[in-house]
Amino acid sequence: MSKAMIRPADVQMIPLSFTLNGRLQELAVEPHELLLDVVRDRLGLTGVKRSCDVEVCGACTLLVDGRPVSACTTLAFEVRGRSLMTIEGLADNGKLHPLQEAFIEHGGFQCGFCTPGMILAAKALLDENPNPTEEELKHFMHGNICRCTGYKKIIESIMAAARLMREGRA
Amino acid sequence: MLRRFRLEEPESVMEVSELLGRFGESAKVYAGGTELLLAMKEGLVQYERLINVKNVKGLNEVAPDNGTIRIGALCTHHQLETSPVVKQKLAALARLEQNVANVRVRQVGTLGGNLCFAEPHADPGILLLALGANLVAERTSSKREISAEAFFVDAYETCLEADEVLTEIRVPVPEGKSGVAYLKFGYLERPSVGVAVALRADGGGKSIQDVKIAVGCAGPAPKRVLEAEELIKNRGVDEAKANLLKAGEVAAHAAQAISDLHGSQEYKEHIVGVLLKRAFQNALSQ
Amino acid sequence: MQFEKQVEISASKEKVWNFIWDVDRFIACVPGCKEAKTIEAGKLYSAIMIEKVGPFRVEFPTTIEVLERDELTRIKARASGADNKIGSRMKLSLDVNLREQGEKTVLGFVAGVDILGKLAALGHGIIKRKADQVLDEFAEAVKKRLEGDS
Numbered sequence: 182m183s184k185a186m187i188r189p190a191d192v193q194m195i196p197l198s199f200t201l202n203g204r205l206q207e208l209a210v211e212p213h214e215l216l217l218d219v220v221r222d223r224l225g226l227t228g229v230k231r232s233c234d235v236e237v238c239g240a241c242t243l244l245v246d247g248r249p250v251s252a253c254t255t256l257a258f259e260v261r262g263r264s265l266m267t268i269e270g271l272a273d274n275g276k277l278h279p280l281q282e283a284f285i286e287h288g289g290f291q292c293g294f295c296t297p298g299m300i301l302a303a304k305a306l307l308d309e310n311p312n313p314t315e316e317e318l319k320h321f322m323h324g325n326i327c328r329c330t331g332y333k334k335i336i337e338s339i340m341a342a343a344r345l346m347r348e349g350r351a
Numbered sequence: 352m353l354r355r356f357r358l359e360e361p362e363s364v365m366e367v368s369e370l371l372g373r374f375g376e377s378a379k380v381y382a383g384g385t386e387l388l389l390a391m392k393e394g395l396v397q398y399e400r401l402i403n404v405k406n407v408k409g410l411n412e413v414a415p416d417n418g419t420i421r422i423g424a425l426c427t428h429h430q431l432e433t434s435p436v437v438k439q440k441l442a443a444l445a446r447l448e449q450n451v452a453n454v455r456v457r458q459v460g461t462l463g464g465n466l467c468f469a470e471p472h473a474d475p476g477i478l479l480l481a482l483g484a485n486l487v488a489e490r491t492s493s494k495r496e497i498s499a500e501a502f503f504v505d506a507y508e509t510c511l512e513a514d515e516v517l518t519e520i521r522v523p524v525p526e527g528k529s530g531v532a533y534l535k536f537g538y539l540e541r542p543s544v545g546v547a548v549a550l551r552a553d554g555g556g557k558s559i560q561d562v563k564i565a566v567g568c569a570g571p572a573p574k575r576v577l578e579a580e581e582l583i584k585n586r587g588v589d590e591a592k593a594n595l596l597k598a599g600e601v602a603a604h605a606a607q608a609i610s611d612l613h614g615s616q617e618y619k620e621h622i623v624g625v626l627l628k629r630a631f632q633n634a635l636s637q
Numbered sequence: 638m639q640f641e642k643q644v645e646i647s648a649s650k651e652k653v654w655n656f657i658w659d660v661d662r663f664i665a666c667v668p669g670c671k672e673a674k675t676i677e678a679g680k681l682y683s684a685i686m687i688e689k690v691g692p693f694r695v696e697f698p699t700t701i702e703v704l705e706r707d708e709l710t711r712i713k714a715r716a717s718g719a720d721n722k723i724g725s726r727m728k729l730s731l732d733v734n735l736r737e738q739g740e741k742t743v744l745g746f747v748a749g750v751d752i753l754g755k756l757a758a759l760g761h762g763i764i765k766r767k768a769d770q771v772l773d774e775f776a777e778a779v780k781k782r783l784e785g786d787s
Contacts, residue, residue, distance in 0.1 A: 193357055212358035212401065235389055236456055237540045248429075251455045254388045258358070302454065324453020379692070394724055394755055396692050469691065471763070506763050507691025571766060609762025 195258040202270025210257040217241050217252035220267060228268035228297040239325030242298035243267055249305045268297035271304070279345040280304055280338070289338030291329035299325050303339045311347055315340070353391055359402045364410075364516050368490040370402050372514035380404055380516065382425055385452075385460040386468040410463075410518055413437060422520040424463025428452075431462060440524045443531035443547075447478050450535070463517045469572065471506045472541035472613070476573040478533045479520065480565035481547035487519040488512075496521070506571035527560075528552040530634030534626045535568065542568045543613035546602070546626035548634045550583070558587045564598070564627065569619040570607030578605065579627070588635070595631060599624030638765050643745040644776040648783045650735050653742045654709050656783055657733070666778035668771055670699075679703060686718060686727070690767050695720045695756060697727050710735055725754035744779065748772055 188194075194209045201224070210219060220226050220243065229252055232240035236251040243252045244266040245259070271278045280300045283289065290296040299322070306313060306321040313321070318339055327335060359378070361367050371378060378400040381387060390396045404410070404425065411425040413434045420440055422431065431437050432448040451457055451465075451474055465475050466486070480499045487496055488511055497510060504510050511517065525531055529551045537543040550562040562583045567573030579601040582594040603620035610616045646653055657663050664673035664684050673684040682701040687694070697718030705713035716729040730749040735742055750768045757764070 192355070195358065211355065213353040213355050215353065218352070234392065235540075236385060237453070239453070239455065242455060248458050249455045250458055254385065254392070255459070256384065256388070305454075320449075321454055324455055376694075390692070393758055394722075395758065396694075397722070471760075505691070506766070507693065571763065609760075609766065611760050611762040 195261070197258060197261045199260045199262060200264040202266055203264075206265075212256065212258060214257040215253065216243065216250075216255040216257045216260065219257040220252060220265075226267045226269050230294060230297065232294070233326075237324070237326070238295070239298045239302060240295050242301045242325065244301050244305055247305060247308055249302050266301065266304075268301060271300065278304070279349065280307070280342040283338040283342035283345065284335075287338040287341055288334045289330065290335075295325060295327045295329075299327065299335060303342065306339070307343050307346060311343060313343065353388070354397055356398050357400045359400055360406050361402065361404070362406050362408070364407055364489050364518055365491055367402055367404055367407065367516050368514045370400070371516070372491065374400055375513060378402055380464075380467070382461045382464040383427065383456075383459040384464075385456050386464065386470055404516070411461075415440065415524075416521075418524055418526075420522045420524060422462060422522065424466075424517045424519060425461050426463075428457035428460050428462065428465075429454075432457065441482070441522055441531075443533050443549075444475075444478055444482070444522065447474050447533045451475070452540075462520060466502070466520070467509055467511065467517050469503060469505075469507050469509050470541075471571050472537075472543065472568045473573075474533070474535060474542060474545055474568075476503055477545045477565045477567035478531075478547040479522065480567075480573055480575045481533075481549040481563040482522050482525070482531065483549075483563060484520055484522045486517055487521065488515040489518050490515045500575055503572040503574070508572075525549060525551065528554065528556055530637030532630040532633035532637075534630045534633070536622050536626060537568070537613070539613060541613075544569045544606075544619050544622040544626060545573075546623060546630050548627065548630040550631070550634050552588070552635070556588070558585070559583055559591050560585065562591075564602060566602050566606040566623055566627075569613075569623060570609060574605055574607070576602045576605040583631070591631075595628045596624070598631075599627045602627050638750045638761075638768060640748045640750065640769060640772050641745070642748070642772050642776045643743060644780045645738065646742050646744055646780045646783050647740065648742055649740075650709055650737050650742045653735055653744055653783060656779070657712065662782065663779070666775050666782060668774045668778070676700075679706070688767065688771065690759060690763060693756070693759060695723055695725060695727075697725075699727070699729075720756075723755050725752060725756035727752055744776070746772075746776075 197208045220229055230240040232238045234253050236254045241252040242249050246263050280303050302325050379398045381401040381403050410423040412423045413436050414421045428448045428451045438445040484499045485496045486502050502509050531549040533547040535542040535545040545568040547565045551560045553560050562580050564576045564579045579598040582598040583591045603623040606623050608616040608619035660673050660675055664670050669687045670684050680703050684699050686697040686699050697720050699716050699718035701716040703714045712733040714731045719726045728751040732747040734745050752764050
């Protein structure tokens with residue numbers, strides 16, 4: 182039982198209704214609860230990671246209304262009435278998303294710690310810009326840090342996924 | 352974990368101001384939270400109440416208004432980076448916003464929040480100084496327009512009163528043969544040195560009619576450098592170029608560079624000179 | 638961080654010296670310092686130091702210890718305080734000296750200031766500037782107080 186479950190009687194609770202990975206989710210949170218803690222501890226979705234805790238590394242990237250945010254520095258109540266996507270919601274009924282397939286195919290991860298954040302950020306990039314140049318990709322992904330791969334394989338994976346997704350649509 | 356606080360969600364600027372007046376230092380305006388929440392997580396500040404201003408309507412619009420662009424304080428960096436109006440009329444600002452922090456901070460961080468937090472290592476204030484922007488602050492008893500120069504007082508300190516709310520940033524669109532450039536340098540997460548140059552040449556492009564130069568990040572707050580401007584203003588282009596070295600030295604000194612993890616004072620001052628030269632040439636070429 | 642300050646005061650050495658030991662009035666010259674108390678006259682004092690940098694505020698309950706005393710010439714002291722709310726400590730070493738210069742007295746001091754803990758996250762540069770400001774204001778206040786009442 183996490184500490185957060187024990188609350189004083191007069192505490193302010195904010196009721197949340199939002200879409201989590203495509204499904205309606207209802208929850209009540211206190212104003213000070215961070216999105217990262219709520220997603221990991223209360224919703225049990227541990228793909229999102231706490232790493233630098235200062236919005237710099239991107240390991241805590243989640244998509245709110247399709248746009249990347251730092252869950253470590255986002256108050257949980259901010260997802261009220263919006264859609265939240267975690268890495269666990271990317272695959273469609275067990276079928277991997279092209280990004281996930283590309284990362285596997287092209288070796289876009291080693292230890293995998295930064296990977297959920299990388300893939301979600303890449304998804305936001307490709308949703309906004311289905312045909313990015315390498316420069317555009319690097320600029321968008323600038324805030325996601327990887328300590329293992331040296332980024333080359335990550336870039337290849339994302340570009341490959343972009344091709345797959347474009348062809349899929351055509 | 353953050354300490355518990357009470358969330359207030361007013362729906363008007365007056366309500367925000369009234370709350371600030373009532374609760375004083377125990378309450379703080381909360382917009383994107385990209386700076387505020389970090390300080391709270393570190394335990395450097397504590398508040399009993401956070402005033403969520405994002406439900407106040409009308410503060411997140413970009414509107415052209417007679418030679419001025421009016422930017423709502425709640426406009427996010429992402430909004431400004433992608434706004435057709437900003438891209439067309441204030442291209443240098445759009446470019447600056449595109450390069451603030453990272454994509455996640457740009458998504459939720461607001462221009463108003465950035466300016467009010469007045470973190471020394473920040474970009475927008477410097478360019479706004481060079482563009483001659485004015486900031487609108489409102490409270491229950493008054494509304495006033497503040498020049499960008501007067502706004503920045505010191506590190507983490509603006510001239511806003513305790514119950515004043517920054518609502519709008521008014522940026523004049525550069526006229527005539529003008530060029531605006533903002534260049535920054537940094538190798539840590541935040542910029543170490545930033546320089547902005549906004550100039551206007553005469554019809555023939557042979558002399559500099561007007562110039563505004565601002566420096567920041569290296570010192571406690573962004574500043575306009577009038578002394579450096581004097582070396583460039585109302586001079587032929589060649590003469591202005593010849594004065595760039597001296598102007599760079601003047602600007603470097605004015606930056607009030609502090610030696611810290613971002614670099615020594617001398618290093619930062621040197622970079623100011625380099626960036627000033629490049630920003631000037633960049634602006635001139637436009 | 639080391640700071641060296643000097644201020645010329647139109648007052649006799651004796652007057653300046655006595656002022657220093659008039660703890661309440663002396664401490665009142667330090668911006669942000671209040672509730673000065675004598676715990677052991679000539680040896681141990683306490684005060685509360687409150688400083689602000691923008692929204693960041695520290696409150697250090699401080700203990701000041703006099704280490705050496707050369708009558709009418711020199712004082713060596715050290716002070717320390719902790720702000721547990723913010724998780725920061727402050728250490729100060731102070732070397733005060735008085736020198737006669739004609740009709741005036743030159744009050745000089747060398748201060749070593751260390752800020753430890755969370756507050757250091759603000760950045761060495763910011764803290765250094767603030768400490769410098771505080772010491773400048775302190776020196777000016779001492780001068781004003783002494784020259785004011787004559």
